[in-house]
Amino acid sequence: xxxxxxxxxxxxxxxxxxxxxxxxxxxxxxxxxxxxxxxxxxxxxxxxxxxxxxxxxxxxxxxxxxxxxxxxxxxxxxxxxxxxxxxxxxxxxxxxxxxxxxxxxxxxxxxxxxxxxxxxxxxxxxxxxxxxxxxxxxxxxxxxxxxxxxxxxxxxxxxxxxxxxxxxxxxxxxxxxxxxxxxxxxxxxxxxxxxxxxxxxxxxxxxxxxxxxxxxxxxxxxxxxxxxxxxxxxxxxxxxxxxxxxxxxxxxxxxxxxxxxxxxxxxxxxxxxxxxxxxxxxxxxx
Amino acid sequence: xxxxxxxxxxxxxxxxxxxxxxxxxxxxxxxxxxxxxxxxxxxxxxxxxxxxxxxxxxxxxxxxxxxxxxxxxxxxxxxxxxxxxxxxxxxxxxxxxxxxxxxxxxxxxxxxxxxxxxxxxxxxxxxxxxxxxxxxxxxxxxxxxxxxxxxxxxxxxxxxxxxxxxxxxxxxxxxxxxxxxxxxxxxxxxxxxxxxxxxxxxxxxxxxxxxxxxxxxxxxxxxxxxxxxxxxxxxxxxxxxxxxxxxxxxxxxxxxxxxxxxxxxxxxxxxxxxxxxxxxxxxxxx
Numbered sequence: 001x002x003x004x005x006x007x008x009x010x011x012x013x014x015x016x017x018x019x020x021x022x023x024x025x026x027x028x029x030x031x032x033x034x035x036x037x038x039x040x041x042x043x044x045x046x047x048x049x050x051x052x053x054x055x056x057x058x059x060x061x062x063x064x065x066x067x068x069x070x071x072x073x074x075x076x077x078x079x080x081x082x083x084x085x086x087x088x089x090x091x092x093x094x095x096x097x098x099x100x101x102x103x104x105x106x107x108x109x110x111x112x113x114x115x116x117x118x119x120x121x122x123x124x125x126x127x128x129x130x131x132x133x134x135x136x137x138x139x140x141x142x143x144x145x146x147x148x149x150x151x152x153x154x155x156x157x158x159x160x161x162x163x164x165x166x167x168x169x170x171x172x173x174x175x176x177x178x179x180x181x182x183x184x185x186x187x188x189x190x191x192x193x194x195x196x197x198x199x200x201x202x203x204x205x206x207x208x209x210x211x212x213x214x215x216x217x218x219x220x221x222x223x224x225x226x227x228x229x230x231x232x233x234x235x236x237x238x239x240x241x242x243x244x245x246x247x248x249x250x251x252x253x254x255x256x257x258x259x260x261x262x263x264x265x266x267x268x269x270x271x272x273x274x275x276x277x278x279x280x281x282x283x284x285x286x
Numbered sequence: 287x288x289x290x291x292x293x294x295x296x297x298x299x300x301x302x303x304x305x306x307x308x309x310x311x312x313x314x315x316x317x318x319x320x321x322x323x324x325x326x327x328x329x330x331x332x333x334x335x336x337x338x339x340x341x342x343x344x345x346x347x348x349x350x351x352x353x354x355x356x357x358x359x360x361x362x363x364x365x366x367x368x369x370x371x372x373x374x375x376x377x378x379x380x381x382x383x384x385x386x387x388x389x390x391x392x393x394x395x396x397x398x399x400x401x402x403x404x405x406x407x408x409x410x411x412x413x414x415x416x417x418x419x420x421x422x423x424x425x426x427x428x429x430x431x432x433x434x435x436x437x438x439x440x441x442x443x444x445x446x447x448x449x450x451x452x453x454x455x456x457x458x459x460x461x462x463x464x465x466x467x468x469x470x471x472x473x474x475x476x477x478x479x480x481x482x483x484x485x486x487x488x489x490x491x492x493x494x495x496x497x498x499x500x501x502x503x504x505x506x507x508x509x510x511x512x513x514x515x516x517x518x519x520x521x522x523x524x525x526x527x528x529x530x531x532x533x534x535x536x537x538x539x540x541x542x543x544x545x546x547x548x549x550x551x552x553x554x555x556x557x558x559x560x561x562x563x564x565x566x567x568x569x570x571x572x
Contacts, residue, residue, distance in 0.1 A: 225384065234400040
């Protein structure tokens, strides 16, 4: 069950995205996030969907695996869409449904539905793009390196950049290990008669306590072991450390950054959505 | 002076009333290039000894020298400590808790990176040790997908890349299946026979200890037996008294003999044991 979670995992490969400099990929992820948030019109969203599809194809990671990244976030997407549907203001003539429940008066307007779809799309695009461009194609050590070098100017004002980067990469390293362990503990508790799948929400949450406590304890033990092992392998922080892989930005890196920066221009694509839908007087302001 | 010299070393855990001596007035010297097995039941002080030799723990009393350097010194400089850790590598029990990277070759590079080795040289060393450990084909794999024995070989490779002269295996086979154990024992053989590395193998597995040049049995923080495997294992009585796992058939025959049944208790083989009991039973019927 837990093995399906792939968010934040690296899939080794040799695609263009795998070969890009991690700094490029971090910068491009930021650029694409900005592009997604700036998008307003249906055309803009269309362009971004095409871009995301293209990125998935370039990454050479099976689409099924990529979409698995969405699984743990489905609930968040649904809740976001739901609230957007009811809490977006708009014109009276655009009311599609009108409910009266006790003193509540929820109203669904065209604007609400449009905004719900947009919000859901936004989250989906954000996750797919960042996972394909960054987390799936960049090994955590590369990512750490990338972040460390991008933020290295901050080290001059005594921000512990290396420490943060190391902590992050170790956290990522232990995700699969801890997932495996959680599965084991769940099986162990089930074999002792624990029941995780029946009863109401509160009961089920309570049933997880005997899973989380052993997991927490063993994490501390692991952290202890790991610190010792790192010390024995001569780790003493970022000072005097070299890297096996030297990072070098090449022409393809600069081109890719330029390419991603282009998509910020989606903001200025004409607002075709309203005219295509034939609705006049709609105002998509966020 | 021998490669490792312990002179009257004592170490206790805890403070005040809870103070518990783990190693008591222990003196020991280990020559360069030898393969020593350290045996002992849980709490006999064998892991503490390993930690003392790596300067992870500092002795309360006594002195420890490694390769002529006094390491039982509170004021040991950081550079000396790093040099010690480079020289004396440790492989720990849990294969998961000592791997820091999500890609095998990056994990192997971790040690040399910490030592500030030049990138090209790190690359050369990584390729070389992966080949020695016979894991080149997994160089780009994630360690989480390897078997226990393979993970331990990655850990050994990570230490070998630092060019150590001594390696301590702290119960490195305890969590492995028989196949993994075999792999690790073959690895130890290779390190000792072909590369001339001083190996200290801490274990509670008798069969593994048989492969060493010298066996040291620790009991209650003191050296109880010390000699060649043959010398140590012929002390059946003493071994059993220290709670060490004597072979099952030997144990059974020994117990029967103590109960007054006249049997030969020098037998270690299961079939021979069965024959011995049959012979006795047949003799009794007549």
